[in-house]
Amino acid sequence: MGKHHYAYGHTLSFHTPPTLKQSDTIYINEIKNLEKDHLYFQANFHTNQKRKIYLLTENDFRNSTSLEKWIFVVEDVVSFVCDTKQQQIFYHKDFNYTDKLMEYWLIHILLPIYLTLNDSYYFFHTGSVEVNNQAVLFIGDSYAGKSTLTDFFLKKGHTLLSDDKLGTYIKDDDVYCTPSHPYHRPYRNLEDLGIKVDKFEKKQVEVGKIFWLKPVDGDADVSMKKLKGLKKFEVLRYSTEMDLYVNQEERFKYISKIANSLDVYEIEIPHDKKRLDEVYNQILTYL
Amino acid sequence: MTIQSKVNIDNDVFLQEVDDETIILNAKTQEYFSLDEMGSIFYHFLKEEDDLEIIVKELSEHFSKDEKVIENDLLQFLKSLEEKGLVKVT
Numbered sequence: 001m002g003k004h005h006y007a008y009g010h011t012l013s014f015h016t017p018p019t020l021k022q023s024d025t026i027y028i029n030e031i032k033n034l035e036k037d038h039l040y041f042q043a044n045f046h047t048n049q050k051r052k053i054y055l056l057t058e059n060d061f062r063n064s065t066s067l068e069k070w071i072f073v074v075e076d077v078v079s080f081v082c083d084t085k086q087q088q089i090f091y092h093k094d095f096n097y098t099d100k101l102m103e104y105w106l107i108h109i110l111l112p113i114y115l116t117l118n119d120s121y122y123f124f125h126t127g128s129v130e131v132n133n134q135a136v137l138f139i140g141d142s143y144a145g146k147s148t149l150t151d152f153f154l155k156k157g158h159t160l161l162s163d164d165k166l167g168t169y170i171k172d173d174d175v176y177c178t179p180s181h182p183y184h185r186p187y188r189n190l191e192d193l194g195i196k197v198d199k200f201e202k203k204q205v206e207v208g209k210i211f212w213l214k215p216v217d218g219d220a221d222v223s224m225k226k227l228k229g230l231k232k233f234e235v236l237r238y239s240t241e242m243d244l245y246v247n248q249e250e251r252f253k254y255i256s257k258i259a260n261s262l263d264v265y266e267i268e269i270p271h272d273k274k275r276l277d278e279v280y281n282q283i284l285t286y287l
Numbered sequence: 288m289t290i291q292s293k294v295n296i297d298n299d300v301f302l303q304e305v306d307d308e309t310i311i312l313n314a315k316t317q318e319y320f321s322l323d324e325m326g327s328i329f330y331h332f333l334k335e336e337d338d339l340e341i342i343v344k345e346l347s348e349h350f351s352k353d354e355k356v357i358e359n360d361l362l363q364f365l366k367s368l369e370e371k372g373l374v375k376v377t
Contacts (some may be wrong), residue, residue, distance in 0.1 A: 022348065063314065229308035230321035237319070248314040249301045256303035256310065 006202060007107050008115055008167050009178035017088055027088045028076040028106065034079055034092040036071055048109065049190045051075060052127075055113075062245040067117050074105050082110075084118035104191045107181055112165050114239055121167025121178060122254050123241035126210075128161040129153040129175065130201055131287055134208030135161050135177045139239035143270050144213040150274045151186040159201045160184055162192060165241050168207060168258070175261050208287060209266045210236070218272035222282045225266045232264045288365060288376050289298050290339050290358055295375045302330065313373055320371065333374070339365075 010026050013148060017027040035137070039056035043105045044174040046054075052075040061067040072080045078097050081090040091102060112123045127138040127150030136153075147163065154160055162180040170268030171177055179201045212227065212235045219266055236255050265286060299314040308326045309327035314318045322330055332342045341362060347354040 092324050214317075229306045230310055230319075233305045233319070247313075248312070251303045252303055252312050252314075256305050259305045 002215055005103075005107070005181075007111055007181045008121070009202075009204065009226045010111075010115075012106075012161070021087050021265040024202070025087060025088075026111075029088065029090055031081065031090040034071075035080070035092075035104070036079075037210065040257075051107070051191075054136070058209060064250065065247050065250075066243070067246050072110050072113060074101075078102050078105060080106070080110050082114055082117075084114060085113050089114065101191055104193055107183075107193060108164070114197055115167055116242060116244060117246060119167050119247070122251065122258070124236075124239050125164065125165050125241045126166050126239060128166045129162055131158055131208070131284070135166070135205045136287065137166065137177075137210040137284070138213055139210060139235060141214075144215055146213060147184075147186050148273070149276070149279065151184065151214065152280060154184065154199070155175060155282045156280060157199075159199045159206060161201055167236045168254070170254070170257060170261070173261065175258055176202050176204050177207050177259035207262060209284060210262055212239075212264060212266045214266055214268050215271055218270050218275070220263065220268060220270050222270060222275070223268045224280050224282060224286060227266055233259050235264060235266075242267060288362055288367070290362070292339060292340065292365075293337050293377045294365060295335055295337065295377070296333060297373060297375065300373050302334075304349065311373060313371065316372065320373075325360065326364055329361055330370070 010024055011022065013025050014029070015027070015029050016029060017172060021027065036056055039058055041057045041060050043055045043057070045287045054073050055082060056073060058073040068085055069083050072082065076094050076096045078094055079092045080103065082094065091106070115121050116123055124137060124139060127146040128135050138149050140146055150160070162183065163179060163184045165180055166180045167180070177223065181193070182200035183193040183195065183199050184197045185192060233256065234277060236259055240255065265277070267283065290330060301312045303310050307328065309322040310319055311322065313329065329347070336342055339361060343354050343358045347357045350357070365374060365376060371373050
């Protein structure tokens with residue numbers, strides 16, 4: 001693994017941290033001994049990439065307002081020891097460890113959890129590209145076409161902001177996002193970050209509009225409907241990358257604020273890749 | 288449940304406005320609901336006041352409606368909230 005990476009607005013350094021840490025850097029270092037006997041509470045996630053994954057903590061953190069010290073375990077591969085008050089993450093190798101697997105789990109899963117728990121961002125499960133200096137988000141169910149549409153926009157020359165997870169935050173009543181990482185996966189391979197994309201934005205970008213993708217028959221019209229109220233809230237909440245049951249009231253306020261700040265559209269996408277140009281043009285008319 | 292009952296909104300129940308709708312999240316069950324305009328008004332009163340008789344009186348004056356009508360609507364509303372685990376009625 002390289003010595004430096006970019007992910008979610010941070011530099012990842014694999015060097016020992018200096019006395020004075022860079023504020024935008026997270027330091028990633030190996031530890032040989034994993035102490036976890038004092039962590040009695042285990043919160044299981046759904047099986048991911050056919051791996052068992054879970055959090056270990058001292059206490060049941062659900063419904064608490066914060067969680068500082070925890071271990072994220074990818075069974076048989078790697079454990080990450082985290083303290084959200086520090087800018088340092090330790091990893092411990094298990095018997096199926098490889099650098100490539102560690103990189104995948106660190107960037108794709110661990111960092112979004114870490115940056116959620118330290119209140120940096122609210123993550124959405126979304127593809128996102130830059131159009132007219134604003135972020136456009138594509139949300140929807142599995143197989144709704146988020147990656148396909150993101151890929152189509154990239155081929156049209158737009159800049160990638162996120163292939164899968166996007167961290168957002170509110171500043172002066174506007175919603176911004178921090179681009180995730182320069183990898184794009186327009187296919188489904190296990191534990192694979194995807195292809196490195198050259199046209200990737202690193203600066204923070206204001207969020208423009210959000211499109212909820214709804215697949216329809218191949219010969220149906222490309223139709224657009226503006227969502228309001230509960231339905232708008234529902235699609236945003238459904239697209240929340242991870243709800244860790246921490247700080248729930250603040251997170252509810254945040255998602256409601258996003259819902260009140262941004263336009264969200266439901267777009268019906270015909271199940272026919274030859275008609276993506278039509279979808280593309282229709283989206284552009286709403287920006 | 289009667290107009291003399293006391294109502295407490297559960298600590299795990301949160302309320303937010305989205306567009307013109309009021310949305311309630313029950314953090315315990317992860318369910319969320321939308322309230323209509325009257326439900327939203329009832330709920331805001333219940334956040335401040337647990338004496339139903341006072342709420343009925345104030346709303347009756349505010350809407351120039353018969354107290355009995357308001358009382359029936361309020362009790363029906365509370366019953367639906369209680370069924371969803373959003374309030375405790377004693």
